[in-house]
Amino acid sequence: MAGKTSIEWTDATWNPVRGCSRVSKGCDNCYAERIATRFSGLGLAFQGFAKQVQGMPHWIGKVELLRHKLDQPMRLRGNQRIFVNSMSDLFHERLVDHEIDEVFWQMALSSRHTFQVLTKRPLRMREYVRRLTNRRSDSGRPLHELLRIMWQSPRRNVHLGVSVEDEQTAAARIPLLRKTPATGRWVSYEPALGPVNWERWLPGIDWVVCGGESGPHARPMQPEWARAARDACKEAGVPFFFKQWGDWAPNRAGTLVHKGKKKAGRNLDGRNYNEFPNGDEGNDS
């Protein structure tokens, strides 16, 4: 089944793609690469996808569509938020368009769920979605039908997003996201590794998630970066979700200290921010 998850902004994860490779410094401490390396032994799920190199986790570069996982969302009850490929990137260059089509068909046909797609490869995403209007699927089905189903679904259920970690990656990725045909666009600012000039990038964006890094070698997020994202979202009327401080958080005196993810929590200036697109609000836990 699609996996239960502790990720605060979603209900379930669905991983129809296995394997990835790094694209920017936001990938340096990739959680998926670490887990894949841990399960890369003989006969394990990630054998041939990742390995230890000088004691550090490394993707090998193999990426595969897992067809036996494609129908998992159909079997999930209710209306769930589903994070697509928490362990990979749907727009990885090793996947061919027809493989991505298969994932999109599942999302379009499971319209009671909301799918949260997140990529660090927004150029491929933009080109892929643009080409849907005049391509046919492997079986000859016109793909503009897929767009019609997705865009006419009352829930407008496929939300396309990019990960950014600083101004440089925001400037490279958000303009491409804005030019991608979509009914919901969002940005994950995690791990936040540098400040972002949000006023420039929020037009056309429907949701921002913000978080610091956790896990081995976690790099600290400065509180002013998170506050700047929150304040710009408030000003622009964009829902803001503060996911976590990560391993580092300010103490009472305002100094950043290494607390560990659990202790650091997700309280920003006295409250939790759990806003979602479409006016939904998560539990203020």
Ligand code: SF4
């Ligand atoms: S794109 Fe995502 S899954 Fe792939 S290496 Fe980077 S952080 Fe990891």
